[in-house]
Amino acid sequence: HCQQHIQNFLGQKVKRVLFIPYALHDRDAYARTAREKFESLGYGLDSIHESRDPVEAIRKSEAIFIGGGNTFRLLKALYDNSLIHEIRKRVLEDGVPYMGSSAGTNVATVSINTTNDMPIVYPPSLKALGLVPFNINPHYLDPDIKRTHMGETREERIRQYHEEPNTPPVLGLREGTMLLVEGDKATLQGVTGARLFLRGKKPTEHEPGTDFSFLLTDSNPLNP
Incomplete structure (x- = not known):
């Protein structure tokens, strides 16, 4: 569902994409799959x-x-290979396009505190790339009252995160949704919408097309 978005984002100037497959164990197979997909897009x-x-x-x-x-495996590998600073510089200073899927989205944010993954390895820090000044919860799931699962809902877990001091906003992205950030503008794209969590406030629903540019400013008045 995102092929056209990828082509629009990368444009005509980009000829080759650098893929980082560190989030999976079989990096060769992962790279083959990604290479086939991107080559089909030109x-x-x-x-x-x-x-x-x-x-x-x-x-x-x-x-x-x-x-x-x-996400933990991915972030540890980024630290182990001394890539945190290099990626930040390339994206934020040089303007190189960055795309992240799932764990790749998590590491683009302030920290990986709001990932859904198990900590199978231990990175030196939970602090991530910080390409945007907020966190994202990919694959966000709404509570299902018909399910027999008695564990915490995604919303409850994010609320627990916001019980800690100085925690940034969390954007829950459902399947089929993406966030396009270009310069000082952030726009929700896709088909399913997102849920925004701000510390000390009730979560809010947002449809595709929502302008989230205010989340990019450190002076965001909605983030106490």
């Missing part, structure tokens, strides 16, 4: 795990795509 793809120098690969990249999988 882009070449290089996987960073095939590079002898990951830092140099980031510095030469035209666009960066981080795929989904386990």
Whole structure:
């Protein structure tokens, strides 16, 4: 559902995409799958795990795509390969397009505190790339009163996160939804909508097309 969005985002200038497959164990298979998809869209793809120098690969990249999988495994690998600063610089200072799916979306935010994944490995910090000044919960699920599952709902877990001091907004992205950030503008795209959680406030529903640009400012008045 996102092929046209990818082409619109990357445009004509980007010829090759640098793929970061660290979130899955079988990086070769993951890279093959990603390469087939991007080549079908007209882009070449290089996987960073095939590079002898990951830092140099980031510095030469035209666009960066981080795929989904386990967020803890992904973030640990980014730290282990000294890529946090390099990706931040490439995206925020050089303007290189960044795309993230699932875990790749989590690491683009302030921290991975609102991931859905199990901590199968331990990164040196939960602090992530910080490309945007808020957190995202991918694959957001609404409470289902018909289910027999008695565990916490996603909303309850996010509320627990916001019980801690100085926690940023959390945007719950449902399947089929994406957030487009270009400069100082952030727009919700897709088909299913999102749920926004602000510390100390009731969550709010937002339809595709919503302007979330206010979340990009550090002076966001809705974030106490």
